[in-house]
Amino acid sequence: MTSGARYRDGLREDVLAANLGLVRQNLVTLTWGNASGIDRDAGVIAIKASGVDYATMDVDDIVILTLDGEIVEGDRKPSTDMPTHLELYRSFSEIGGVIHTHSTWATSWAQAELEIPILGTTHADFCPGPIPLSRHLSAEEIATSYELNTGIALRELIAENGVEDLPAALVPGHGPFVWGKDPNDALERATTLEAVAQMALLSVALRPGIPPLESAIVDRHFRRKHGPDAYYGQAD
Amino acid sequence: MTSGARYRDGLREDVLAANLGLVRQNLVTLTWGNASGIDRDAGVIAIKASGVDYATMDVDDIVILTLDGEIVEGDRKPSTDMPTHLELYRSFSEIGGVIHTHSTWATSWAQAELEIPILGTTHADFCPGPIPLSRHLSAEEIATSYELNTGIALRELIAENGVEDLPAALVPGHGPFVWGKDPNDALERATTLEAVAQMALLSVALRPGIPPLESAIVDRHFRRKHGPDAYYGQAD
């Protein structure tokens, strides 16, 4: 591309910061996990390159691509999960950042192929229902465009729940995907998901068959942080 | 307020230190959790602002309020849990610091809606009985002054147990509240509660139905650290 690339200053830096944040929040081992962000005006995304070392990662390890997956800038191959990220950006204009990890506790739920039940206000502050599993892919879907089909299954699940009510999902036997308004928001949500997953697992270990949090508390907490009546935090 | 605010030097600094201590003791994720302290002579409390980042937190993020919740000093909104803190300060003159967290192990007990049984001397050094759950709130109590009503339920529980024998409680489906003679004392107690909660969960996993610690040991340990016959630590 020409040096006059038209995407906003700071896009690659923000995506780099979210990727490095995965390490700081103990959400990645080795080179696993990837964060991306979008500039909707420019129609491009920025995403981590495949298999690069977090310890030496810099902006040159962040690749710029069109929404069709054409590389616009960067000498490195993008994350193999790039087609999953792109499907989410193409499908939901509300999504400005996407993260995939193999974080320990959320992945343990994904491997057990169990949705994460809503057991407390930490979860209700995050979303108003269980963290669901996306559907199984067919043999055909696995054999052909596997990563794109993973994105399609996630898109179906988000459409069903409403993007405003679903910040994350578990791909069965794989691990979590998380999205937000920008890469940093996705990072905070990935961090929250892992904490919610850990506490849900420990609560279930203490008391198998524990009922979900009562809906009056769920509603109160979700509305305390989200939507027109939110009163948590400072005004932006 | 005027610059001649009449509260003791160091109140905001002590409350800031207790909030930062929550991070050091691994009791908080992201912006969750809040610590406060009181100056009873001045009739004001200091509490963390809502949703602020621990990494950059300074005294400007500590808000001063009257016991009725009127802001006396500070440009930021206080923690949403402020009415819970205030109810505890108004009800018990022995309380000089209050902390609320979503710490992993204590919150897992709160989500399982189980009191933490007294299984060892670490717990007996802390308090002479199980860590109880406060009662469920009614739909009405949740819909109206939710945070105040949380404080009222805690106040009832403390009154029942005696403030000298109850340093902490679990709000069901939510997480722990902890109090002490000052913010740092509350921090030490929040740290102790989390260790007690973790070891109780692991002990119960090893041996479901384990009986509580025998009362002769409970009494010996609680009196070793508390009350007129205490002989642990250095004389103040």
Next chain:
Amino acid sequence: MTSGARYRDGLREDVLAANLGLVRQNLVTLTWGNASGIDRDAGVIAIKASGVDYATMDVDDIVILTLDGEIVEGDRKPSTDMPTHLELYRSFSEIGGVIHTHSTWATSWAQAELEIPILGTTHADFCPGPIPLSRHLSAEEIATSYELNTGIALRELIAENGVEDLPAALVPGHGPFVWGKDPNDALERATTLEAVAQMALLSVALRPGIPPLESAIVDRHFRRKHGPDAYYGQAD
């Protein structure tokens, strides 16, 4: 005492180092836990003062006492567990360092009142049998010289097993006591015990009723590290 105190240079420093090592090895929370060491020629022990902060601990927080518990040097009160340490030093000339902690995993076994079964070579490298529980104290023993009686119960257990075969024991409902040839050896053993306790708990969670390690492997590993045929490590 006179300034010509006759105990070896470095005794207090070694005991301080072992106490600080407890923090580095994640074996203590707040002020819990204590390490001591002995100078048998001088007939004195050095032990941590009671309830002091590890972050600011220095040699002035290490108290020197006779084997009868008379303070020889130091302005602070010794650890409340001092009488337990003294009973072990008086009873076994092989013991040169003693440590008590409330470390998470070992304490969870102590609270469950279960001995730690020998399930692997990590444990067999450490000792040739389960980590046992000391006996319960009588109401009389708890009410009177509680800490001394804890030491007497440990002494009986060590005498039964042989001090060369028993590096540690669990006080039921309380936590681990560990001893070694000097304070640093006791620290390494306290670290090993915690790792052994964690892996035993996880192994039992995976497979309840798991049989102990076969005795041929236990013998091989214990003799690989201990006794006349040991071949692990460098010659001293």
Next chain:
Amino acid sequence: MTSGARYRDGLREDVLAANLGLVRQNLVTLTWGNASGIDRDAGVIAIKASGVDYATMDVDDIVILTLDGEIVEGDRKPSTDMPTHLELYRSFSEIGGVIHTHSTWATSWAQAELEIPILGTTHADFCPGPIPLSRHLSAEEIATSYELNTGIALRELIAENGVEDLPAALVPGHGPFVWGKDPNDALERATTLEAVAQMALLSVALRPGIPPLESAIVDRHFRRKHGPDAYYGQAD
């Protein structure tokens, strides 16, 4: 040996780095664990000395030996597990680095004497089947060349599975052995094994009897990272 030792520059440094990497990845406690590497042209291996402290470890703690176990360079005794490493290097020309640890989660599976089932894509990215246990040694094999016989049992298991499909195995009641194309590759695999072991244990705790990952996903993920059709990471 003469100062003209004919092994490649950097062999000892690479082996030192892999040993220190075990600490950084939280795979070792105290002096446990050892990493080695080979120079096949020179016919020598480099391995950690026995029982040395990781905090002060340097290249002088890395011993050079022939494939028959003769010391070529170094003043220290090699790791007691050296005969196990040598048997793997002698048996498989593909192996360029070997690591043994007592890492917490993998060792817990080894102690439970259960193979690690393949429950997710993190595992499928690593190897296409369960992580197996090597066979039990006979009393005769334990009493005589114990460490060599451990290597022979691992060699039989690798031969059965194919070295390209088996990066690691569990010695029952002991812990994991891991191999790779060089010491750093073995370190990455030891790190992966520990993460896989932890998530498998947590998944099984959540849902006992959980079925293995479907084979279509296993194949897709293993081939995404390994073999002629691999497309993960950057071209070497």
